[in-house]
Amino acid sequence: MSLKQLPPESRPREKLLARGALALSDAELLAIFLRTGLQGMNAIELADHLLKQFGSLRALLSASQAQFCDYKGLGPAKFAQLQAVVEMTKRYLAETMKKGDALTSPENTKQYLSSMLRDRHREAFYVLFLDNQHRVVEDEILFEGTIDAASVYPREVVKRAMQHNAAALILAHNHPSGIAEPSDADRRITRRLVDALALVDIRILDHFVVGDGEVVSFAERGWI
Incomplete structure (x- = not known):
């Protein structure tokens, strides 16, 4: 029919x-x-x-x-149309998040980070740089590969934060396994970054771990 x-x-x-x-x-x-x-x-x-x-x-x-x-x-025409829809969705979420306080709409932030990181085949360490009103001034992937103490360099994070004149950061990375539960290595590197950034008076407000269908917040767990 x-x-x-x-x-x-x-x-x-x-x-x-x-x-x-x-x-x-x-x-x-x-x-x-x-x-x-x-x-x-x-x-x-x-x-x-x-x-x-x-x-x-x-x-x-x-x-x-x-x-x-x-x-x-x-065919290619429909593929191009569909990819345009996907990209517009990402940009809509990014614009929605960047227009206001990143902490007032944690679900928007989670949706945005999930759209950016969930389908990556390698781990990516992503940083949102915030001003003193917690508005996003810049965001970028700083590291790719296995996220552990050997591959995430606090000095580089501090350097980029100061270049962007950030007052605070939100960290995020994905688990390609699809399991969002933070590892011990995730918690260790987060603590190192908190300590390093505190020396230059920059706060880490949260660290999100993105899985297949879940996004875990360190702040919600009471770990930051």
């Missing part, structure tokens, strides 16, 4: 306009993006099929061009 044959309240676009995006399933949202289906398969059915093939919406969004275009009905 084509989408036009469905009652209006069951068509994804009409449903979104009437009830809002939260009312739609992953398949319905994807169907709006796809716009058309294939022979014998409407857009919702195609979307549902793709989600089952990739395993999840996240897996589809993070697929490589070769993986994405390997499926009938998907």
Whole structure:
């Protein structure tokens, strides 16, 4: 059955306009993006099929061009469109976070850090540099590889913080294993950084560890 044959309240676009995006399933949202289906398969059915093939919406969004275009009905044009949507989402989260106090919306901060770090195949050590109003003035990945005392250099973090005239920092790194639980090494390097930055009167407000579906906050654990 084509989408036009469905009652209006069951068509994804009409449903979104009437009830809002939260009312739609992953398949319905994807169907709006796809716009058309294939022979014998409407857009919702195609979307549902793709989600089952990739395993999840996240897996589809993070697929490589070769993986994405390997499926009938998907090509470079749709891949480019989808990547544009993903990038716009990241920029929206970044802009939302940077406009205000990074600590007033911890969930926004977690969402942003998750979007930046979750799908990386290597560990990345990410720093948000904040002014004295806790607004983000700069953010960057300082180190990549295994995050431990041997690969994160407090002197370099202090140097970059002073270059950005930061009053405080928020640290983050990902666990490619998908398990967000901080390791003993994570706690040791955090303590070293807290001590090093305290010498130049710069505070570390939090350290987030990003996993597959969870983001752990050191501050919420009482470790900072």
